[in-house]
Amino acid sequence: MLLIDCPHCGPRAQTEFSYGGAANVARPPAPEETDDAAWIEYLYLRDNAKGQHDELWQHIFGCRRWLQLRRDVISHEIISCSELRRPLAEDGP
């Protein structure tokens, strides 16, 4: 169980949150001109890299706000968690 420090509500259990996928996947700017391979890449294919990972989470049973979170997928350590901003900062949340 992760303990996620919601920037609005404070530290809360993972069960209050809903996972929203990887945070740094860029949507192709012109979907109608994007070929199938690139679209499949965008929709389904992820790097699944070891180490730190930028993720989207929504505090669905709390303030309902979307959050961006940097998490180590090996140790489960949460490095940072903040309100979602667009565009994502290069150096993470």
Added chain:
Amino acid sequence: MPDPLTRQSALAARSGSDDLIQERTGLWIQRLYAPDREADFGDKIGLDLPGQANHVSQDKDLHALWVAPWEWLLVSEATANRDGLAARVAASGGALSDLSHARMVLRLAAEPARDILAKGCPLDLRPASFPPGHCAQSVLANVGILLHHLGDGAHMDIYTARSYGRFIHAWLNDAAPPA
């Protein structure tokens, strides 16, 4: 001639009374939305709104519970003379949605409530973390709830969607220690 639409308890079909859990009925409940980052919104509409997360403010019989940034739940036992509020909110760019019929509210004594809720709610309910005058949204038995520790310190109110009312009521009774 059809029956008139009178307000009924979410637990109306349930029989028997209960000393442990009381349902609060007939409440006036509104969710209030302010325009983002409008710092003096409370002053504009004439309400004392808590700016700090998870805090509750009280003005006579009207409670304002923080539920999200720039969002509050307004709760009162009196429904009269609130017409001016909707107009003031609209004029200030906010929004008000009526949840009076959408929520079921249960009141428990705080002391058994902590132990009972601990069986199905991940919140830290120790007095140091959840003191009187605070509220928090969380899950109870996988159902979304809003918990309000009343200012008197002796009671807690549980808000849940009316459609989950009977389930939450039954769950609480089941989790309660035997009398």
